[in-house]
Amino acid sequence: MRITELFDNGEFVVTAEVGPPKGIDASHVVEEAKEYLSGITAVNVTDNQSSVMRMGSLPACVMLKNAGLTPILQLTCRDRNRIALQSELLGAAALGIENILCLTGDHTKMGDHPGAKPVFDLDSVSLLHTVCQLEKGVDLAGNALVGEAPKFAKGAVVSPCSDSVDAQLAKMERKVMAGAEYFQTQAVFDSEKFISFMEKAKQFGKPVQLGVIIPKSAGMAKFMNNNVAGVHVPQWMIDELAADKEKAKAGITGVELAAKVIKECRPYCQGLHIMALGWEAKVPELLKLAGI
Amino acid sequence: MLITELKNKETILSLLEGKVFVIVCHGCREIHFPEHEADALLAELVAGGNVTGSITTDYICNVDNLKLRLQRHAAAIDSADTLLVLSCGVGVQTVAGLYPAKRVIAGCDTYALPGFQGVTPLEYDCRQCGECYLNLTGGICPITACSKSLVNGQCGGAKNGMCEVDPNMECGWERIQRRLAQIGRLDVLKCPVQVRNYATDDDVK
Numbered sequence: 001m002r003i004t005e006l007f008d009n010g011e012f013v014v015t016a017e018v019g020p021p022k023g024i025d026a027s028h029v030v031e032e033a034k035e036y037l038s039g040i041t042a043v044n045v046t047d048n049q050s051s052v053m054r055m056g057s058l059p060a061c062v063m064l065k066n067a068g069l070t071p072i073l074q075l076t077c078r079d080r081n082r083i084a085l086q087s088e089l090l091g092a093a094a095l096g097i098e099n100i101l102c103l104t105g106d107h108t109k110m111g112d113h114p115g116a117k118p119v120f121d122l123d124s125v126s127l128l129h130t131v132c133q134l135e136k137g138v139d140l141a142g143n144a145l146v147g148e149a150p151k152f153a154k155g156a157v158v159s160p161c162s163d164s165v166d167a168q169l170a171k172m173e174r175k176v177m178a179g180a181e182y183f184q185t186q187a188v189f190d191s192e193k194f195i196s197f198m199e200k201a202k203q204f205g206k207p208v209q210l211g212v213i214i215p216k217s218a219g220m221a222k223f224m225n226n227n228v229a230g231v232h233v234p235q236w237m238i239d240e241l242a243a244d245k246e247k248a249k250a251g252i253t254g255v256e257l258a259a260k261v262i263k264e265c266r267p268y269c270q271g272l273h274i275m276a277l278g279w280e281a282k283v284p285e286l287l288k289l290a291g292i
Numbered sequence: 293m294l295i296t297e298l299k300n301k302e303t304i305l306s307l308l309e310g311k312v313f314v315i316v317c318h319g320c321r322e323i324h325f326p327e328h329e330a331d332a333l334l335a336e337l338v339a340g341g342n343v344t345g346s347i348t349t350d351y352i353c354n355v356d357n358l359k360l361r362l363q364r365h366a367a368a369i370d371s372a373d374t375l376l377v378l379s380c381g382v383g384v385q386t387v388a389g390l391y392p393a394k395r396v397i398a399g400c401d402t403y404a405l406p407g408f409q410g411v412t413p414l415e416y417d418c419r420q421c422g423e424c425y426l427n428l429t430g431g432i433c434p435i436t437a438c439s440k441s442l443v444n445g446q447c448g449g450a451k452n453g454m455c456e457v458d459p460n461m462e463c464g465w466e467r468i469q470r471r472l473a474q475i476g477r478l479d480v481l482k483c484p485v486q487v488r489n490y491a492t493d494d495d496v497k
Binding site for chain 1: 439
């Protein structure tokens with residue numbers, strides 16, 4: 001099932017993301033997804049997230065699909081040139097993957113192989129364009145594909161709380177022009193910022209899923225403020241997380257804060273994208289508290 | 293060595309708006325510049341009647357030198373809407389840096405050859421990629437100003453306007469966005485999807 005069909009039906013689409021293991025045994029990823037994420041629409045599978053080498057997104061997507069979930073293949077331009085990316089897309093379609101999320105990808109210097117060659121032959125925009133070409137039955141060089149063309153729900157990302165909002169909106173417009181059909185956002189903690197972003201982004205007419213992270217502690221919030229681009233946790237949230245350390249550690253504070261953001265932003269977006277970061281078990285409780 | 297080649301005439305003409313001042317740089321000793329082709333283009337533009345003035349000089353990458361040489365052309369430059377620069381990528385970036393409110397157009401592509409690369413100031417880096425993007429980016433090179441050399445806009449990795457890969461480096465696309473806003477050319481961000489061509493030699497194109 002392509003998730004664009006649900007957006008078209010006006011459904012509020014909830015996705016969450018999981019990361020493949022740094023190893024060959026993905027059973028716990030599949031088990032956790034089955035236990036905690038089977039109630040939601042689809043599950044994103046990251047592609048060597050943060051430039052840290054892991055099992056590939058495609059094999060993990062296939063394992064989730066075999067377990068009855070709907071996977072979204074995340075595809076970055078950091079590790080593969082245009083030949084490998086197109087090849088991966090054909091392989092994904094052949095294996096029954098119908099949803100993709102196209103990203104530029106973090107720089108190799110941010111991860112655990114800082115000496116690796118950053119590829120970036122394509123970027124998120126030209127990758128979306130490439131997917132559209134494949135869907136028309138030709139590759140990026142204009143050569144005809146043999147047989148049936150692939151068809152994907154094509155997603156992209158945007159960072160609504162970036163301090164470069166104008167540059168982000170310009171990039172979002174280019175992604176729409178290149179074929180993006182839905183957007184997932186970087187994590188949002190500041191509802192007002194998100195709402196004012198959506199006032200400007202709604203002109204593009206594409207569904208946007210609010211990005212959600214459950215904050216685990218004041219330390220984590222401060223770390224994100226200092227180190228993660230496009231993420232800003234307001235001081236009052238940090239204070240609340242610091243006020244009762246036990247409550248924060250148990251995840252109660254984080255779930256309450258995330259649910260508050262979801263409730264405030266819900267009228268302005270078309271879905272949620274939850275980055276649970278190991279707290280997959282708290283997703284059902286978060287959705288319940290947020291009234292989803 | 294580096295070689296500069298004029299972009300095709302239709303491309304250059306499509307980029308010129310209003311009155312034009314032309315800056316031609318015959319370059320340093322390490323550069324091969326298409327002098328005859330540039331002269332022919334200049335003559336044609338002058339005959340067309342839209343040229344407020346022109347200068348043919350060398351070493352425009354040296355900003356003090358450039359300022360000095362442009363002094364007596366101040367009135368002609370003021371009255372121009374567009375500055376057309378026929379030089380390597382460094383020269384175009386120097387002119388764009390000197391005239392932040394003017395539309396600066398790169399008329400050439402710059403290709404690398406083995407050997408000494410000329411006396412070029414590092415802050416105006418040109419990687420001699422052979423498909424100059426400066427006309428789409430307000431005269432700021434996305435190949436060198438962006439850690440990922442992205443040609444379709446900003447990624448999500450800018451924090452407080454700085455690049456997360458190198459916190460001492462301002463996000464190149466933040467600079468490009470600001471400059472395009474300054475010269476009233478945000479419309480170029482709606483240009484077609486850019487796909488880089490790594491085969492910029494004559495054999496494979």
